[in-house]
Amino acid sequence: MDPNDILALIAGGGGVFLVIGAGAWAVLRGRGGKSPDAGTDDQQGPEGTGSTGAPTATKERPAAPTWADTLSAPAEPAAPPAEDTAAAPTEDAPTAEAPEQTAAPAGDEATRADAPTAAEPATAAVEPDAAEPAAQPSAQESAEESAPVEDVAGTPTTERPSVAVIETPEAPQDRMVRLRDRLSRSGSIGRGILGLLTRSTVDESTWDEIEETLLLADLGPDATDELLANLRRRIQVLGTEDPAAVREVLREELVGLVDPQLDRRIAATVRTAPDGETVPSVILMVGVNGTGKTTTVGKLARVLVAAERSVVLGAADTFRAAAADQLATWGSRVGVDTVRSDKDGADPAAVAFDAVKQGIDQGVDVVIIDTAGRLQNKKGLMDELGKVRRVAEKGLHGDQVAEVLLVIDATTGQNGMQQARVFSEAVNITGIVLTKLDGTAKGGIVVNVQRELGVPVKMVGLGEGMDDLTPFDTYSFVDALLGD
Numbered sequence: 001m002d003p004n005d006i007l008a009l010i011a012g013g014g015g016v017f018l019v020i021g022a023g024a025w026a027v028l029r030g031r032g033g034k035s036p037d038a039g040t041d042d043q044q045g046p047e048g049t050g051s052t053g054a055p056t057a058t059k060e061r062p063a064a065p066t067w068a069d070t071l072s073a074p075a076e077p078a079a080p081p082a083e084d085t086a087a088a089p090t091e092d093a094p095t096a097e098a099p100e101q102t103a104a105p106a107g108d109e110a111t112r113a114d115a116p117t118a119a120e121p122a123t124a125a126v127e128p129d130a131a132e133p134a135a136q137p138s139a140q141e142s143a144e145e146s147a148p149v150e151d152v153a154g155t156p157t158t159e160r161p162s163v164a165v166i167e168t169p170e171a172p173q174d175r176m177v178r179l180r181d182r183l184s185r186s187g188s189i190g191r192g193i194l195g196l197l198t199r200s201t202v203d204e205s206t207w208d209e210i211e212e213t214l215l216l217a218d219l220g221p222d223a224t225d226e227l228l229a230n231l232r233r234r235i236q237v238l239g240t241e242d243p244a245a246v247r248e249v250l251r252e253e254l255v256g257l258v259d260p261q262l263d264r265r266i267a268a269t270v271r272t273a274p275d276g277e278t279v280p281s282v283i284l285m286v287g288v289n290g291t292g293k294t295t296t297v298g299k300l301a302r303v304l305v306a307a308e309r310s311v312v313l314g315a316a317d318t319f320r321a322a323a324a325d326q327l328a329t330w331g332s333r334v335g336v337d338t339v340r341s342d343k344d345g346a347d348p349a350a351v352a353f354d355a356v357k358q359g360i361d362q363g364v365d366v367v368i369i370d371t372a373g374r375l376q377n378k379k380g381l382m383d384e385l386g387k388v389r390r391v392a393e394k395g396l397h398g399d400q401v402a403e404v405l406l407v408i409d410a411t412t413g414q415n416g417m418q419q420a421r422v423f424s425e426a427v428n429i430t431g432i433v434l435t436k437l438d439g440t441a442k443g444g445i446v447v448n449v450q451r452e453l454g455v456p457v458k459m460v461g462l463g464e465g466m467d468d469l470t471p472f473d474t475y476s477f478v479d480a481l482l483g484d
């Protein structure tokens with residue numbers, strides 16, 4: 001992106017925060033050169049400037065990440081495939097291991113872009129499990145090995161798009177502007193709290209009201225306690241006479257909670273498998289039915305096509321017959337093939353296998369697999385998602401699924417959080433897509449879900465439209481919460 005465009009974007013979004021220092025600008029320019037799509041319009045680096053992430057260090061505001069930044073996760077697989085079910089916890093013992101692994105290390109974002117570490121989200125969630133090495137397949141795997149997948153899948157078919165009607169997705173900058181608009185329209189945590197904090201007297205009942213506001217906004221108890229403690233401390237020193245200063249304190253604290261340091265990139269290019277073969281990045285889309293999985297797969301396919309990545313879609317949501325049609329329609333609009341079964345209720349794992357196979361045969365960058373979310377209990381969910389993943393990986397020449405993105409409906413509050421927990425215990429999630437953020441005033445769920453699952457929100461859905469998907473940007477999000 002042209003530097004003037006970046007400035008225009010920032011200035012258009014929030015004059016209050018026009019504090020881009022020369023250092024931040026230099027970092028932005030420097031990181032632009034590392035974009036894999038250098039020379040295109042979208043060259044700023046990912047959010048986070050290499051600052052420590054402490055609230056007081058967030059005055060500088062880097063430009064929002066573009067799709068080019070977001071689709072730039074390291075392409076090389078770091079480890080042999082893991083066994084999901086081996087690592088999965090029992091019904092009574094929720095796991096806490098995924099969170100630490102997937103948070104990006106604090107430090108220089110620009111360095112990480114060039115030198116991926118094992119702790120990065122694109123690879124960390126598929127670390128080998130010592131208890132059950134991939135070289136010793138389980139009984140379940142052996143059974144899967146001996147059963148030809150076509151038997152359970154029906155005949156795999158590929159829905160080929162008509163070439164005449166391929167659409168061009170909207171530019172990323174426009175999405176950012178809409179993100180701000182829609183969030184600020186849907187109400188704001190920040191405005192309510194600011195009103196309370198700038199009262200002439202901020203007493204205990206005021207703090208109680210602030211706490212209630214934060215909890216109602218789905219921030220979650222831990223983050224609420226932390227924010228309250230920090231605000232109390234800082235407001236005590238600062239006083240409440242200067243509304244602009246109070247607002248800045250609140251902004252800094254919210255930015256710290258949302259955490260600009262998290263690595264929100266998505267693996268979306270071909271990778272070299274352990275045996276030297278070139279394979280696509282496989283993205284598994286999981287989540288409860290109705291959260292927006294199929295829609296998000298369609299939107300993401302558009303984004304990828306706009307970024308000149310080749311894509312195959314896998315309709316592994318075989319529970320709902322219309323889901324495959326829905327997916328094929330999305331694909332056809334941007335010239336992307338959809339692999340599906342001709343049999344209702346076919347084995348989703350077999351469809352995933354076929355999609356990966358076709359992706360490899362066609363030499364595409366990305367295979368996105370849509371899954372069903374209708375599972376009665378955690379055991380069923382683990383079995384199904386574990387199998388989809390394992391079978392998809394059978395064709396990957398020793399590589400692993402690159403991303404498992406959990407789609408969460410932001411309007412579902414605590415219910416959505418509970419579902420998110422179950423999914424993250426069933427399969428190692430590498431990132432979250434928060435949909436329907438356009439329809440809720442409860443933006444606090446971003447903080448809550450990141451803390452709870454230990455993985456970053458990577459994208460947000462802002463409507464039912466084809467281009468209503470955007471990379472998540474901490475600073476735009478916090479500005480939107482604060483309102484203008």
Ligand SMILES: Nc1nc2c(ncn2[C@@H]2O[C@H](COP(=O)(O)OP(=O)(O)OP(=O)(O)O)[C@@H](O)[C@H]2O)c(=O)[nH]1
Pocket residue numbers: 287288289290291292293294295296317320323371372373374434435436437438439460461462463464468
């Ligand atoms: N407002 C809004 N609606 C959305 C968003 N994302 C998806 N939807 C809508 O949510 C509804 C469900 O979306 P689907 O993509 O079918 O959900 P799914 O998770 O695939 O559901 P199943 O196929 O039943 O598992 C549709 O009406 C979508 O248009 C969003 O970001 N904002």
